[in-house]
Amino acid sequence: MGGSAVGAEAKPVGDLTEAEARAELERLAGVLGAANVAYHTLDAPEISDAEYDALKQRNAGIEARFPALKREDSPSEQVGGALAEGFGKVRHAVRMLSLENGFSEEDIRDFDDRVRKYLGLAAKAELMFTAEPKIDGLSLSLRYEGGRLVQAATRGDGEVGENVTENARTIADIPREIPGAPEVLEVRGEVYMAHEDFAALNARQAEAGGKSFANPRNAAAGSLRQLDAEITRARPLKFFAYAWGELTEPLAETQMGAIGRLGSFGFVTNPLTRLCDGPDEMLATYREIEASRASLGYDIDGVVYKVDDLALQRRLGFRSTTPRWAIAHKFPAELAWTRLEAIDIQVGRTGALSPVARLLPVTVGGVVVSNATLHNEDYIAGRNARGEEIRGGKDIREGDWVQVYRAGDVIPKIADVDLSRRPEGAKPYVFPQTCPDCGSEAIREEGDAVRRCTGGLICPAQAVERLKHFVSRAAFDIEGLGAKQVEAFFNDEVLPIREPADIFTLAARDRSNPLQKLKNKEGWGETSAANLFRAIEEKRRIPLNRVIFALGIRHVGEVAAQDLARHYGTWEALTAAIDAARPAEARHGQAEAAVLAERQAAAEEGRRARVTETRTAVWEADPVLPAASVEAWNELIGIDGIGAVLAVSLVSAFHQEAERASIDRLVAELEIEPVVARGAVESPVAGKTLVFTGTLEKMTRAEAKARAEALGAKVAGSVSAKTDLLIAGPGAGSKATKAADLGVEVIDEDAWLALIGEA
Ligand code: IVH
Numbered sequence: 001m002g003g004s005a006v007g008a009e010a011k012p013v014g015d016l017t018e019a020e021a022r023a024e025l026e027r028l029a030g031v032l033g034a035a036n037v038a039y040h041t042l043d044a045p046e047i048s049d050a051e052y053d054a055l056k057q058r059n060a061g062i063e064a065r066f067p068a069l070k071r072e073d074s075p076s077e078q079v080g081g082a083l084a085e086g087f088g089k090v091r092h093a094v095r096m097l098s099l100e101n102g103f104s105e106e107d108i109r110d111f112d113d114r115v116r117k118y119l120g121l122a123a124k125a126e127l128m129f130t131a132e133p134k135i136d137g138l139s140l141s142l143r144y145e146g147g148r149l150v151q152a153a154t155r156g157d158g159e160v161g162e163n164v165t166e167n168a169r170t171i172a173d174i175p176r177e178i179p180g181a182p183e184v185l186e187v188r189g190e191v192y193m194a195h196e197d198f199a200a201l202n203a204r205q206a207e208a209g210g211k212s213f214a215n216p217r218n219a220a221a222g223s224l225r226q227l228d229a230e231i232t233r234a235r236p237l238k239f240f241a242y243a244w245g246e247l248t249e250p251l252a253e254t255q256m257g258a259i260g261r262l263g264s265f266g267f268v269t270n271p272l273t274r275l276c277d278g279p280d281e282m283l284a285t286y287r288e289i290e291a292s293r294a295s296l297g298y299d300i301d302g303v304v305y306k307v308d309d310l311a312l313q314r315r316l317g318f319r320s321t322t323p324r325w326a327i328a329h330k331f332p333a334e335l336a337w338t339r340l341e342a343i344d345i346q347v348g349r350t351g352a353l354s355p356v357a358r359l360l361p362v363t364v365g366g367v368v369v370s371n372a373t374l375h376n377e378d379y380i381a382g383r384n385a386r387g388e389e390i391r392g393g394k395d396i397r398e399g400d401w402v403q404v405y406r407a408g409d410v411i412p413k414i415a416d417v418d419l420s421r422r423p424e425g426a427k428p429y430v431f432p433q434t435c436p437d438c439g440s441e442a443i444r445e446e447g448d449a450v451r452r453c454t455g456g457l458i459c460p461a462q463a464v465e466r467l468k469h470f471v472s473r474a475a476f477d478i479e480g481l482g483a484k485q486v487e488a489f490f491n492d493e494v495l496p497i498r499e500p501a502d503i504f505t506l507a508a509r510d511r512s513n514p515l516q517k518l519k520n521k522e523g524w525g526e527t528s529a530a531n532l533f534r535a536i537e538e539k540r541r542i543p544l545n546r547v548i549f550a551l552g553i554r555h556v557g558e559v560a561a562q563d564l565a566r567h568y569g570t571w572e573a574l575t576a577a578i579d580a581a582r583p584a585e586a587r588h589g590q591a592e593a594a595v596l597a598e599r600q601a602a603a604e605e606g607r608r609a610r611v612t613e614t615r616t617a618v619w620e621a622d623p624v625l626p627a628a629s630v631e632a633w634n635e636l637i638g639i640d641g642i643g644a645v646l647a648v649s650l651v652s653a654f655h656q657e658a659e660r661a662s663i664d665r666l667v668a669e670l671e672i673e674p675v676v677a678r679g680a681v682e683s684p685v686a687g688k689t690l691v692f693t694g695t696l697e698k699m700t701r702a703e704a705k706a707r708a709e710a711l712g713a714k715v716a717g718s719v720s721a722k723t724d725l726l727i728a729g730p731g732a733g734s735k736a737t738k739a740a741d742l743g744v745e746v747i748d749e750d751a752w753l754a755l756i757g758e759a
Helices: 002-006 018-041 049-065 105-119 195-207 216-224 229-233 255-264 279-295 310-316 377-381 460-471 483-490 500-511 526-538 544-550 558-568 571-605 615-620 627-638 644-655 657-669 701-710 734-742 749-755
Strands: 089-091 129-135 138-145 148-154 160-162 184-192 238-247 274-276 300-307 326-330 334-347 353-364 367-373 401-406 413-418 541-543 671-673 689-693 714-716 725-728 745-747
Touching: 018 049, 105 279, 105 300, 105 310, 105 326, 105 701, 129 238, 129 255, 129 279, 129 326, 138 216, 138 238, 148 160, 184 216, 195 216, 216 229, 238 255, 255 310, 274 279, 279 300, 300 310, 334 413, 334 460, 353 377, 353 401, 367 401, 367 413, 460 483, 460 500, 500 526, 500 657, 541 544, 544 558, 544 571, 544 671, 558 571, 571 627, 571 644, 627 644, 644 657, 689 701, 689 734, 701 714, 725 734, 725 749, 734 745, 745 749
Parallel strands: 541 671, 689 714, 689 725, 725 745
Antiparallel strands: 089 160, 129 274, 129 300, 138 148, 138 184, 184 238, 300 326, 334 353, 334 401, 353 367, 401 413
């Protein structure tokens, strides 16, 4: 591949006709584009540096001879990493989810318990599961319409993936036509590379002077995500089918049956898939699969268990990113010993001082590791958050020999220290009390394991990290503006980006500054600058949930941002609610968060909480607190997934003057798209606020809540003037009385089931 890409036999530039030159520029843009993606995005170069340079030179030579033919996407204008473009985007009809991970036998028994509890099944009731290997590759969704393969997409962020249809068509395990398939059939599974093929590929790469792949997974990813499908064709990729997305008719009644159907359609399904009658058989299968791991000929990183009955799968449904009906039982992490060269402190976007271990590079499970997390100061000192000893109380010092472990994609960690190899004179590590970046005091609040810089927006490290978060994939995702570029702009004197709003004033500032155009800066050219401005413009219009997430407020992750956006719908409604909640938060938020923390701790430790339900009483008796504020606060913490800790963080962030001003400057630049409540489609409860009380007999409370939310309803914990409907089972107490007082409609469980069409 390398040889033909370079085109050793190609005509000298001086001999090209104009038409040939045009065609050649097109070819070079494709080849160099693919090489860039391989190198920068996949860290898996396809061609040697010398070949790359030769191609670039040839491209520049042709452009110099025929300036008029220079392409919009000319490779001479591209800056390294900014080029991951190339594949079209595909929105998945049904989201592609990931799996919850379990690591121990207990985790698996707990999974079985949770499924039973959710479904209201007795411990002895029959409940079957499938068990199958978890393939260590990359997932792919194949869409068939009328039995023909029309689209293949990578997982991407689960909602939007990359269109790799042409590439998928080159994989022998993927049928292009399926006679007798449902009208719409989406088959999902894992693309992987077998060990043998991986070794042969690396040998070929080495021969061609290219870089070799670190492991089969990287090789599979690098091979599938090729802009030139012909490169993919030459790579021996394989595919196991194990799941599905959109379907116009069900495949079967059970998981096992569905896998059988996929097999009958011509897909390869994993021969180690077994049906199990509960945790004992699941764990036995796990051991069996683990024992055969070395002889399978491809990488697996665990065993996946799925509830077999598809009707039960449907009832169990999904959490935000994972199904309730499946779990991945991961194999134990890989371990290696190495020397800890130094401990560095990184300052995160919320000011957290995170210690990072700089290691003598070591290979752990096929991957070279040179950094690992050390969590926090207690962890280094050999204590957990409660002050109890960990690692037998051994602390970690610079110069120590440490045991590194990594499991799957998680950040490597330090598991142990070898005291017998501790260098003489090694000193206990002293955790800094000031921010290494801005020098502000770094304090540790009670109950917080983390020490934080108090510099806020004046701390450059925090500001840069916030900006990196702001442009990250799940936030604004601005093409061409990644972590590296943000850092450069942050330090730029002429065209700086110091806060998110500055991104959106960049083009105007560039225009008003005729001598210092971005295109003249190192690393930028006319095309790349124009591309950046266009990419920024494209993000001026952006959905509410992304804006909330992008602000980088502590505790407000992607899921919480989505929950808030769905609940409030618009930016105006959200900020009005936050502002209204402020007085209540200021007076009682901390106390409420503490009550919540105590309840959680008590639940985890299986004891009775030391706090009683005093909140409402205290609040309603608070003479200076406006009722509207109490209501706004209660509404906020009543949103599923939003707890008091998060609410305190959110409300106080919006209340800090400098912070709010910065948010306002940003919002002034944007057009924020409202988010429609989930299931805004047709449903008799869409947009309504429901409260469940009393005992439900046909479904558990958790299931009722999840069903209601899936139908677009909000489920609150207490009855208020905003409640639309109270579903009361036997034993309903004060909530039913309150509902009656407020004139809220009350129905029983059967009426509820009838309402949602389950009766
Ligand atoms: S089921 C709705 N089964 O693991 C859940 N996933 O860590 C669909 N994977 O994204 C996934 N082998 O890429 C399933 N036998 C298997 C799998 C498997 C590998 C991957 C898949 C998923 C990831 C989650």
